Amino acid sequence: MNLSKILLGVLFLNLCLASCGKTMQSPRDRGTRSAGDKGVTETVVFENGQDGYQCYRIPAIVKAPNGDLLAFAEARRNDCGDFGDVDMVLKRSTDNGKSWGKLQLAVDFGSHQAGNPAPVYDLTDPAFPKGRLFLFYNTGTAHEADVRKGKAVREVWYRTSTDNGQSWSDAVNITLQTSRPNAPSVDPAYSFKEDWRSYANTPGHALQIQNGKFKGRLFVAANHSAGPPQDQSRDYIAHAFYSDDHGQTFKLSPNLDYAGGNEATAAETSDGSLLFNFRNQSGDAKYRLQGFTKDAGESWKEVRVMKDLPDPVCQGSMISFQPQKGKSVLLFSNANSQTRRENLTVRRSTDDGQTWSAGQVIFPGAAAYSDLVVQTNGDIGVLYEKDGYKRISYAQFGYEWLEK
Secondary structure (H helix, E strand, O other): OOHHHHHHHHHHHHHHHHHHHHHOOOHHHOOOEOOOOOOOEEEEEEEOOOOOOOEEEEEEEEEOOOOOEEEEEEEEOOOOOOOOOEEEEEEEEOOOOOOOOOOEEEEOOOOOEEEEEEEEEEOOOOOOOOOEEEEEEEEEOOOHHHHHOOOOOOEEEEEEEOOOOOOOOOOEEOHHHHOOOEOOOOOOOOEOOOOEEEEEEOOOOOEEOOOOOOOOOEEEEEEEEEOOOOOOOOOOEEEEEEEOOOOOOOEEOOOOOOOOEEEEEEEEOOOOOEEEEEEEOOOOOOEEEEEEEOOOOOOOOOOEEEEEEEOOOOOOEEEEEOOOOOOOEEEEEEEOOOOOOEEEEEEEEOOOOOOOOOOEEEEEEEEEEEEEEEOOOOOEEEEEEEOOOOEEEEEEEOHHHHOO
């Protein structure tokens, strides 16, 4: 090839780069953007009426050590009601949420209810150097109203997986350590004077503490009611349970001092403390509630009503996130409304949850429960109930979008 042909080739390449460079995308940017090109890519994970289930609700998601995303949900066999034949299922993504594999069964409690999935990885157990996945959940054999009347018991269980959810251990019942039921007709050991009745894990992912004195602690936010029902909206009380020995034993935290607190989530702050964010079931103020703890749930500071976190009495999700520059931040997702379950929004806090940003809207229409996760590529994902509980979708976006 002579010199003139080489020069022509170089000129052609430079012209192509100049004309095409403006449209080139990074791998993270490829895909279908949602309306308005707002920086969010979205896929449907669970669709009502598919795989033998009429309804999917209560999403939870974690990232496996190998980078897979594991999306959990309650699979409701016959309808969208909270009670009935309810299994727990999962789907897997190996490409940062762009596509999802086949439905897998995680928990089947026969014709009764297995719900409130709270998955978390234990990454500090020397017996399992590749990590072990815990899936905490609750079972029920009666409707909530009958449970609150003392006619049945909500129990607390977990299963584990050492192959990222491909197979599961036998179920372990930890009710005696994590609850206080008074139902000796169900189990003679269930004879606690506290008489806890209604019970629910978070729902959403649980937490393993990463830093400080309590590093490695498995921490699960929860709530309960105690005694005969008085005022259904104010009977709920938030609490937590935790393990410092990789699930061998569990301890209860004190209750948080707010009548009507339930459906909680927790995240680690920049100084190694924990922030506890929960729903105000009483509805006396349509805002989220927050408690703080310096000792990972062994004691609590006062509960605050968060006026910058409006909420229609619904679940929310919270995680810690480390940007490329600066200290870690907290992220929070919920239905940003005081009247309806709609307007799913993700906010950030740069002061450990003392204040929250106005946030960015993921979806302005009907949206309810959600759960946040950080992907291997550093993007953020949120698994959420969409379109009036018709489906559960997964949206992903870069942190820089939240900074706008």
